[in-house]
Amino acid sequence: MDFTINEDHQMLAETLRRFLADAWDPETRAVAAYEAPFHQPDAWSQLCEMGVLGALVDEEAGGFGGTGLDIMVMFEELGRALAPEPLLGTLLALRLLVAADAGDDVAALMTGERRAVMAWAEPHDLEAVDDITTKATRTGDGDDVTVSGRKSAVYGGPGADVALVTAMLDGALAVVAVDLADVEVTGYAMIDGGGAAELVMEDAPGRVVMEDASAAVHAALDAGRLALCAEAVGAADRLFDLTLGYLRDRKQFGRPLATFQALQHRVVDLSIELEQARSITILAASSLDGPDSHRHVAMAKHLVGKVARLVAEESIQLHGGIGMTWEYPGAHIAKRLVMLDAQLGDADMHLRELASSA
Numbered sequence: 001m002d003f004t005i006n007e008d009h010q011m012l013a014e015t016l017r018r019f020l021a022d023a024w025d026p027e028t029r030a031v032a033a034y035e036a037p038f039h040q041p042d043a044w045s046q047l048c049e050m051g052v053l054g055a056l057v058d059e060e061a062g063g064f065g066g067t068g069l070d071i072m073v074m075f076e077e078l079g080r081a082l083a084p085e086p087l088l089g090t091l092l093a094l095r096l097l098v099a100a101d102a103g104d105d106v107a108a109l110m111t112g113e114r115r116a117v118m119a120w121a122e123p124h125d126l127e128a129v130d131d132i133t134t135k136a137t138r139t140g141d142g143d144d145v146t147v148s149g150r151k152s153a154v155y156g157g158p159g160a161d162v163a164l165v166t167a168m169l170d171g172a173l174a175v176v177a178v179d180l181a182d183v184e185v186t187g188y189a190m191i192d193g194g195g196a197a198e199l200v201m202e203d204a205p206g207r208v209v210m211e212d213a214s215a216a217v218h219a220a221l222d223a224g225r226l227a228l229c230a231e232a233v234g235a236a237d238r239l240f241d242l243t244l245g246y247l248r249d250r251k252q253f254g255r256p257l258a259t260f261q262a263l264q265h266r267v268v269d270l271s272i273e274l275e276q277a278r279s280i281t282i283l284a285a286s287s288l289d290g291p292d293s294h295r296h297v298a299m300a301k302h303l304v305g306k307v308a309r310l311v312a313e314e315s316i317q318l319h320g321g322i323g324m325t326w327e328y329p330g331a332h333i334a335k336r337l338v339m340l341d342a343q344l345g346d347a348d349m350h351l352r353e354l355a356s357s358a
Contacts, residue, residue, distance in 0.1 A: 009073045012055055016074065019050070020081035026329040033084045033193025037159035044085055048112025056091055061098045061106050068288030071223060072230040072281060079234030079340075082333055084194030088343075089117035089156025091227055095220035096164050096175055100210040105177075116162040116177075119151035119199055120217060126153055127345055129166070129173075129221065130214055136167040136176050136206065143208040145169065147176055147201045155343070157197025158187030164209060165201070166217055173214045176206040192339040193332070219289065222297045225344045226288055229281045229297075229304040232340040236274055236311040239333040243267070243315045246322075246330075263318065270314055277307040295357070298350040305347030308337040 005013070023043040032040050047053065055070040057063025071091065078087055090109060093116035097105045108114045122132055134149025147167050154163065163183065165176045184200040210216060244267065247258040257263055284300035287293050312334035316323035324331050341347055 005069065005073060009069060012052065012070075013073050013077055015050070016052060016077040017080065019046070020077060020083045024081050024083040026332070029082060029084070029193065029332065030326065034189045036187060036189075036195070038187070038189050038193070038195030039085045039159075041159070043083075044115075045112055047085065048110070051110075053090065053094075053110045053112075056094050057098060057106060057110060061101075062103065063106075063110065066098070068223075068226055068285030069282075071227050071288070072285040075227040075230035076234035076237075079231035079236075079336075080238045082235060082238070082329070082336060086115065086117070086156025086160070086195065088224055088227055089154070089160065090115065092118035092155075092220050092224050093162075093164050095223050096210065096213075096216060099213075099216040099219070100175065102209060105209075114161045115156070115159065116164060117154055117156045117160045118166075118220060119154045119157070119163040120166045120221070121151060121153045123150060123152045127349060129217055132166060132168065132173075134165065134167040134201070136169040136174060136208070138169075139205075145176055145206050145208055146203040147178055147206045148203055149201055151199040151201075154197045154199055156195060157185060157199065158195040160197075163199060165199070165206065166213070169208065169211065172212050173217065174208055175210040175213045175217065177209050178204050178206040190339060192335040218294070221344060222294055223288065225297050225301045226281070226284050228340050228343055229277075229284060229300045232304050232308040232337060233274070233278050233281050235333050235336055235340070236277065236308055239311055239315050239330055239337070240270060240274055242330045242333070243270075243318050246319055257318075266314060266318065270311060273307045273310055277304045280304065295354070298354050301345060302347045302350040302354065305341035305350070308341050309347075312337040 054063040055065035055074055058066030094109055096118060109116055136145040136147050138145050147165055160180055163178050163180055165178050167174055167176050182204045186198040187195055190196050247263060248256055250257045280300045280303045284296040287296045315330055316334055319330060322328050
């Protein structure tokens, strides 16, 4: 397997790295990530104007990417900058709209004219996809329906215009577009910053985007899980660099901490684990939408989730007390790494799934 990225991916990564580093310095993030709308709308508009969201969409649908490697490159930089922009919710929505061949809606999302999110999880079971209670009822012979139910953990929900809601329609899973102006939306900051929302719908008007949508919904979630793996790799890589710098600078007993052999061994172990996480993420990215896509994504989400927690815990141990302070960027990265494991199914869930399918 070729572990290098091509020139286009390198340019995309460098562009994003420069922009996100300027837009999301630690002081800005400590405030903006926890205050509604839990991201920076101006920064989001600039991302859309730069056209980088086109990397999430294939050429046939009007973009210039759409592969697993494109997703990996974008979200690795998002994780490295610790930027809580609502890119995950947008990715999930784009994957559904591309699968539904909704070209105009895809274009509106890429240009920033509108912002859409995917609403699939429900309070009774945040991991269930097909076992849901939200229902859609037809109001005529066309695609118009009403939707009743509740959705939880809608990533990027605060400030979005449209939710692509999974609902049971005529006994099958469907995707329905619902304007959030017609829905009770409760937005909140996640524990590590960034926004999510709860949606309550009571006969909310909607439009059917896709019927018999189970396969498309599962595929979109796998793309989201790949994105989270890449984001974790980027965040862990940055935290590893911060930890190395701290060990080189901090002195104890008249010597830099980096000269202590026991600490050197722990750093080497972390380096090996991080490279394994990167490798499995590349495997999942290269096989996305292929016959082994779901299995490889589950493998990546399991391993990366474990490594993300390990890097978070070890970095705090190696830093000591400063590693847990609000003022130190490493504390925020560690918190994000733990949350990344929990989103879209944690390491244990994906291990159970792999074991049951073996």
